[in-house]
Amino acid sequence: MDINAAILGRRSARDFTAQAVDDDTVRRPIDAAVRAPSASNEQPWTFTVVRDQALLDRVSDEAKSYLLAALPAGPESDRRRASLTDDSYQLFYHAPALIVISGSSQSPWVAEDCALAAQNLMLAAYSVGLGTCWIGLAQGYLNTASGKNALGLPAAWVPVAPIIVGYPKAEMPPVARKEPEIRWVG
Numbered sequence: 001m002d003i004n005a006a007i008l009g010r011r012s013a014r015d016f017t018a019q020a021v022d023d024d025t026v027r028r029p030i031d032a033a034v035r036a037p038s039a040s041n042e043q044p045w046t047f048t049v050v051r052d053q054a055l056l057d058r059v060s061d062e063a064k065s066y067l068l069a070a071l072p073a074g075p076e077s078d079r080r081r082a083s084l085t086d087d088s089y090q091l092f093y094h095a096p097a098l099i100v101i102s103g104s105s106q107s108p109w110v111a112e113d114c115a116l117a118a119q120n121l122m123l124a125a126y127s128v129g130l131g132t133c134w135i136g137l138a139q140g141y142l143n144t145a146s147g148k149n150a151l152g153l154p155a156a157w158v159p160v161a162p163i164i165v166g167y168p169k170a171e172m173p174p175v176a177r178k179e180p181e182i183r184w185v186g
């Protein structure tokens, strides 16, 4: 697929078919992820592929509790509280797989490196018919000792990009983008 077609066509997917995602299917976007640039070419990314649905349910429940506990009191949190207490809302939208890109180095650019790998992964996934969505709401919990423990991540790793992957039920139209603010200097 042409790179522009992938950039323009990719959308965050939150509704998936029951089709499983096998090892080879996951491998291709990961191979694209590691082609990303990284500071000093450290390539500090690691990939944890989770397909155990009971575990994803448990991690979602724990991440929701973690978010609820940190929610400020007051009406401005009401909408977020309502969704976090809704049992039918699973943070990972019951996707067949979650790929957590974690940084494994102390580099000050570990988050940037992993985010670049994440974008490569999402575009490459789209080019082979997969849908993805970065689940930022899981990041806080995954960075706790119990979150890392739940996925078997070493304590020194920093989970940066939890990305769900699966076959989307439908192609989605593009979402509007703001006009870029551009200042021309010189």
Ligand SMILES: Cc1cc2nc3c(=O)[nH]c(=O)nc-3n(C[C@H](O)[C@H](O)[C@H](O)COP(=O)(O)O)c2cc1C
Binding pocket: 010, 011, 012, 013, 014, 133, 134, 135, 136, 137, 138, 175
């Ligand atoms: C860092 C980051 C965190 C995100 N966290 C969530 C999330 O927790 N749940 C969710 O449904 N979507 C999440 N998204 C997806 C965004 O909502 C989505 O990218 C945005 O609305 C633009 O839509 P598009 O990706 O379809 O173009 C996240 C995206 C990014 C980049």
